[in-house]
Amino acid sequence: MDKRQDSMSDFFNRRELLSTGIRGAFGMMAAGSLLGHSTILSADDEKKWEGKKKKPVNAKATAKSMIFVYLSGGPSHIDTFDPKPGQPTGGPFKALETSASGIRISEHLPNLAKVMKHMNLINSMTSPEGSHARARHLLHSGYAPAGPVRFPGFGAVIARECSPSALSLPPYVAVGGNTLGGGYLGARYSPFIVGRPDQPIANLKKVTGVDKKRFDRRRALLEEQEKDFGRGRNNKLVKGHKETYDRAYSFMTAETRKAFDLNQEKQAVRNAYGMGRFGQSCLLARRLVQVGVPYINVSLGGWDTHRENFPKVQALSKQLDDGLGTLIQELVDRDLLKSTIIVCCGEFGRTPRINPNQGRDHWPKSFSALVGGGGLADGQLIGKTDKKGALVASNPVKPPDLIATVATRFGLNRDYVYHSDIGRPFRLVNQDAKIVKGLL
Numbered sequence: 001m002d003k004r005q006d007s008m009s010d011f012f013n014r015r016e017l018l019s020t021g022i023r024g025a026f027g028m029m030a031a032g033s034l035l036g037h038s039t040i041l042s043a044d045d046e047k048k049w050e051g052k053k054k055k056p057v058n059a060k061a062t063a064k065s066m067i068f069v070y071l072s073g074g075p076s077h078i079d080t081f082d083p084k085p086g087q088p089t090g091g092p093f094k095a096l097e098t099s100a101s102g103i104r105i106s107e108h109l110p111n112l113a114k115v116m117k118h119m120n121l122i123n124s125m126t127s128p129e130g131s132h133a134r135a136r137h138l139l140h141s142g143y144a145p146a147g148p149v150r151f152p153g154f155g156a157v158i159a160r161e162c163s164p165s166a167l168s169l170p171p172y173v174a175v176g177g178n179t180l181g182g183g184y185l186g187a188r189y190s191p192f193i194v195g196r197p198d199q200p201i202a203n204l205k206k207v208t209g210v211d212k213k214r215f216d217r218r219r220a221l222l223e224e225q226e227k228d229f230g231r232g233r234n235n236k237l238v239k240g241h242k243e244t245y246d247r248a249y250s251f252m253t254a255e256t257r258k259a260f261d262l263n264q265e266k267q268a269v270r271n272a273y274g275m276g277r278f279g280q281s282c283l284l285a286r287r288l289v290q291v292g293v294p295y296i297n298v299s300l301g302g303w304d305t306h307r308e309n310f311p312k313v314q315a316l317s318k319q320l321d322d323g324l325g326t327l328i329q330e331l332v333d334r335d336l337l338k339s340t341i342i343v344c345c346g347e348f349g350r351t352p353r354i355n356p357n358q359g360r361d362h363w364p365k366s367f368s369a370l371v372g373g374g375g376l377a378d379g380q381l382i383g384k385t386d387k388k389g390a391l392v393a394s395n396p397v398k399p400p401d402l403i404a405t406v407a408t409r410f411g412l413n414r415d416y417v418y419h420s421d422i423g424r425p426f427r428l429v430n431q432d433a434k435i436v437k438g439l440l
Contacts, residue, residue: 056161056428061411062339062375065289066158068297069282069324069344070140072177073132073304074367076350076360078389079313080320081105081368082123087388089352092310100379108317111325112370117379118332119342119372120439124383124392127348127364127399132304135347135364140180142400142430149420153180154403155295156189157428162294162410168254169293170247175281177299184420188243191297194260196277197284201260204252219249256291260284269330274322282323286330289340303346306359320344324370331373341374341406352388366392369402371439374409382438400433408435 076091083106084090095104098116105113105121112119129135129144138144141151159171159182170192182189194201210218226242251257258264262280265287273279278300285296300320305312324344331337349367350360366385372378383395407414407429414429 056413056416057411059408059411059413061162061409063341063373063406063409064162064292064339065294065296066155066341066343066374066406066410067285067289067327068140068155068179068295069320069342069370070177070179070297070299071303071320071344071346072136072299072301074135074346074348074350074362075303075316076305076309076313077123077366077368077385078350078352078360079106079309080109080317081121081370082366082385082389084352084387084389087352089354089388091354093314100381103379103381106317108314109321109325111321112328115325115328115332118328118337119370120377120380120382122369122371122382122397122402122436122439123366123385124395124397125345125349125367125369125399125402126392126396127367130348130362130364132347132362137180139345139347139399141183142403142433143426148422149424149426150183151180151420151426152183152185152189152418153191153297154406155179155191155297156182156185157412158295158410159189160185161412164292164294167292167294168250169256169259169288169291170251171293172295172297173288173293174297175284175299176277177297177301179297179299184418184426188247194281194284197260197280198262198275198277201257204257219245259287259291259293262287272322272326274319274326276319278319279323279326282327286327286334286336289331289336290334305350306355306361307357309350309354309359328372337373339374341372341376341409343369343371343402343406345369349389352390363390366390369397371402371406374406376405376409376439380438382436395438397436398433400430401436404429404433405436405439408440 078084079091079093083093083095083104085095094107096107096110096113097104098113100116103116103121127135127138129138134145140153142154143151155172163171172189172191173194174191175194175197178193179191181191262270262283265283270283273283281298285298288296302316328342331340345368348362348364351363355361366389383397384393385391386393404414412428416428417425418428419425
């Protein structure tokens with residue numbers, strides 16, 4: 001155990017009795033934000049991490065929120081968004097015409113076919129990374145893993161630069177699975193994790209038998225003890241913990257916390273999304289957008305189909321189609337898609353070749369991404385693969401390119417410079433990234 005962990009252990013042991021009233025709330029925030037990260041920034045420490053550019057935001061934004069639908073494991077592009085019917089390796093699924101001219105997708109995605117005119121389809125995604133962990137890191141951050149450097153996920157960047165000042169909820173929420181954290185931007189920008197969207201958030205209520213007056217007395221006493229404890233010790237660490245407590249308390253008392261209560265929705269709406277974890281995660285994402293949360297990551301796993309690819313993809317496509325198709329249509333109906341970017345893709349695609357186990361293996365050379373909203377174009381087909389779906393035939397797009405393009409819709413200065421834990425400068429967007437012009 002290092003010195004920082006010793007300090008944290010000492011801190012909690014001394015505070016255990018005093019913090020009973022808010023221990024649950026702190027644990028809730030810490031579980032998704034602090035574990036696994038070595039930097040805790042206080043507000044006073046922000047200046048140290050400011051880049052060389054004057055402002056991280058340099059243009060009027062058209063996007064206020066982003067929902068990243070992450071298809072964990074790498075879906076077969078050929079069996080979802082880039083069908084190749086008639087080819088020996090095309091598989092058994094038929095191609096379905098969509099509401100966007102010239103775009104065809106799998107027959108098992110009928111709801112997405114209906115809303116395709118509001119979205120864009122990139123069939124020329126490509127990545128240099130063929131392992132899940134490295135490809136996932138590149139997809140979420142725009143940077144390949146690099147030794148000791150802890151790159152932040154793009155969600156952390158959005159949380160830091162684009163959160164409404166009055167927001168009382170976590171600005172970065174991961175639903176249905178974890179995602180890349182705050183990295184060198186600090187734990188305060190890591191995601192708040194919601195494992196089961198259809199279950200109440202744990203520890204959000206005060207301890208039974210502790211009324212507001214008693215609760216406030218405990219908070220005041222804790223603050224006094226923290227000030228005393230901070231003298232002669234790592235005061236930044238204490239400040240960081242205090243800010244976490246304060247954010248947790250703000251969350252507990254915010255009226256907008258009701259956004260997490262899916263029981264407030266009509267059952268017919270919940271049914272339309274699908275009552276499974278993914279469908280309800282998409283519904284929660286819509287509710288979070290409505291209250292101003294700037295970045296929501298929704299995960300749907302199971303796409304690592306080395307065996308029995310076709311029945312698995314068909315079942316997963318049903319979940320994806322119900323959840324994401326309904327989400328897009330609801331955002332359109334509520335006039336929210338124009339300010340909400342949706343990105344849906346996995347970390348790579350799957351091989352055109354069907355292996356002896358009736359599966360498809362890792363294939364980073366080509367895959368697909370569904371992108372739209374937030375001031376982006378709509379109804380566009382960008383790039384294509386060859387007749388087998390093996391190689392990109394035109395307009396290759398890499399994960400950093402996608403992040404760079406989305407950043408423009410948030411009005412972010414892509415040249416803004418952050419500094420890592422060890423002082424190395426990194427641009428907000430990878431300097432090798434290019435704008436996907438067809439999306440603008």
